[in-house]
Amino acid sequence: MWHIAKRELYDNLNSLRFALATVLILALMLTNAIVYLREHPARAQAYHNAAANATKTVEARSTSLYRLAAEGPGDLHKAPSPLRFCAEGDEAFLPTHAGGSNFFPGIANVRPIWRMIYPQETPHLFNIRPDFTTLDWAFIVGYVLSFIALLFTFDSISGELERGTLRLTLANPIPRHIVLVGKFLGAFISVNIPFAVAVLMNLLLISTSDAVQLNAEAWGRLGILSGIVILYACLFIALGLLISAAVRESGVSLVVLLLIWVSFVIFIPNTLASIGSRTSVPIAYMEFWSRRIQLGNEAREAYRDKYGDSQTPPPVHVLGEYVTSEAEAYERFNEAYLKQQIEQGKRARAIIRISPTAITQRLFESFAGTGFERHLQFIENVQRYAREYREFVIDTDRADPESLHVVGIQEGMSQKPVNPKAIPKFKDTLSLNRDFNTASTDLLLLVLFLMVIASGAYLAFVRLEI
């Protein structure tokens, strides 16, 4: 077996395709590292500044508990992942913050309290530059490595069959499956050599730069990503062997493989996503906007119906109830809309898992801490923090014996300054545990794919007539 693997390896190493593959992948990986090193420090700095500003804002509001209750915690920012060079995800399209805001007018002489809003950032609305895919690892692996794996394997059986050398090999007392495994190993090693060299160069560049520090967890994640790359490369090598054995002419096997590749890698993910996203369409943004205004108007109408525009101010607890219920309704509506959008995103991402490339893209995003799942985690963090913050306000208010305990109204609340250190701080944490949970299905699917294709290749080769 080793003998066969070695022969394959030598054959491949001396070939033109090996040289071209090495040059191509190396160039891509170096570009990836250079672009990342150019962009990441600025991104990290921007996050750092924004987070510092946010802390300052909260500290400025800590002069009285009422201010904290009415004005809220300000903007909460999403921490950029240091592994963004592995998978860009759709970060460019996703909002980088969520915020507590209170600038919406309420009724006369009553200041409304803060509510969480999830900004709809659509920078692409005036982005007139042409579309492109970022050259991240997910692209290099998903598109380029799979393409190269097919180019290394399309003739490994059919080519030998045509040249007649397969007959000679099989005339030796070696079982067929050993021959197949040998071929597999040979192709596997020759595909992975250029990739490993390129990855090492890429990581070398990134880790020697002062601008970026990768911690132990990041390196662990990179290790997991390498495992995924190996699985994915195996899958396409097995696919190449399968088609090469099933189709006896190498010219035809190449065409078939390329067409399968084009469908798997390019068409299935995008076309199915657009079909899947149609199964759950959120309301239009303009409609959401006008309905939300209507919601505020309704709350105001309800209040006016009850208390009219009387000049005598109603009791504090009535006002308190109005401001809290208005903010709650508003926030609930925001969250319902966000949920609709997320549902659409989930649908689009669920259906594309027929393609191993899409699965790998998802896995890359999960472990690189970017993209859709990461954003959901950020939203969860934001919502947890909002609860914590509100509880803190209520608890602090309760501790003040002079307060009337009506949250959201100046006269009804504690006016004492709050120790800024005691206010809960927003931490946008990433947990590897959670990432594993979201990734487990994808991981299993990928393994399943690999097993099906590998056994297909085995069957096709064992039953091959020479």
Place this chain on the structure above:
Amino acid sequence: MLKTLIRRELLDNLMTSRFAAVLLITLLLVVANTVVLIQDYEQRLESYNGAIRTHYQELRAAKTYSTMAILVDRAPNPLSIFNVGLDKRLGNLVGIYHGFMPTLWNAQMHGTDNPFIAFFSLIDIVFIFEVVLSLMGLIFAYDAIAGERERGTLRLVLAQPIGRGQILLAKYISAMACLLVPLILSLLFALLLLMRSIPLSTADFLRIAGIVFASFAYLSLFYLIGLLISVATRRTGTALMLAMFVWGFLILVYPNLIRATVNPGGDIQARTKIVEDQIQQILDEYERERQKFLEKEGIAGETSEFSKALGLHSYAFVDPVTLMSYVENISLISEIHPEFEQYAPSAKRYYNFVEPLSARTVEKTWHIRKQALDEIYVRQAETDRVLLKFSPVGVYDAATQAWAGTDLEGVRDFFSTARRYRKAVIDYLYAKEAFSSREWFIADKGAVDWSTLPQFTFERSTVGTNAKRALPDMFLLLICNLALFMLIVLIFMKSEV
């Protein structure tokens, strides 16, 4: 003799299973994606119609001139099914107001716009051709000469009294004839599906013909690239690998590589800041004149009462990113203040002075802003597109976008029409003497009649304009074809068999 050769090549190509496989996959992809694209188009059309209705009602709901809300919508382009370009991505809704200049940069979006699915691109027909046709061209070409050379049949053919150029021509003609089958068949299927649900005009058919012609030139270009590789190499194996890597580089890698590495923008923030300051000066000038008028009217001291009686909100600001300047004076009166009538004549004079002034101010800022937008955003996008044109994909994409009218120019046409419409609305307001009327700020003596307001209509540019925009890229495609063919003939003439 040429005929015999062509026939032989044609049969050779048509009978292969690779031809069948390519035909099948092209048909499958085009038909499946056309169905998806048509649904998408219909959904966008529906939301466009909905938006038109809503905006019509919103305009009717405005009782005074100062609270008018004219919103115009951009209809989806039916040819976006061929090349979606920027049609779906850019804003499709913009306000028309005399204190504001409508541009692409201030447009909003009617219809759904979910950031969580922005990651997935819509696969249009041209994209399928970009990927599949180029692959096909290379696969049909890589062994055309190298294969015959390996098998030794090339020698036999050359022993006949035929020129080498003729052999190449025969190979080219027959292969293109074969490759056109999937192209034309899939297009016919797509058109069949299209005409069932979307009405197309004669002009649209001409535009589609332009797209087909560009596709043909693109396909031929890739066939010639394959032929060049085939002529230049001695072994089919080498030719194949070269062809595949050339394909991978031109289609997959180069367009993304160039966008990732080259950033032609320069320091955008610093440049926008300078222009922002200039615009702010003009706005300050406006504010000074407004104050001067209030003084002249003798209400400068009691401006707050004047404002309160009128429910006046007055803004003038400039947006630091899009450099939009916005000047507004609006009367939001829910109840009439006891002192209102006292201020009514002043209010009429105020609006008659300030509204033309704000229109003029915005037009003044527009001169500066237009130049800045062109320098900052448009030039950047154009540099990108020029760089992309080093790969045939970029040229083909640009040419088909220009034909379909989904390119930047096509989208900007809408906004220039919107700006002309703004002018028409201002003229209408002048003609009705609306600025000095009572209905400008209060509807107590009857609401504004909007029925005579000029209608907004937007016609896509004519086929002639589309053709003119596509022409440079079409020429580039044709010249590349010709140059490559000459090169191949030269190499083949000199090569030893």
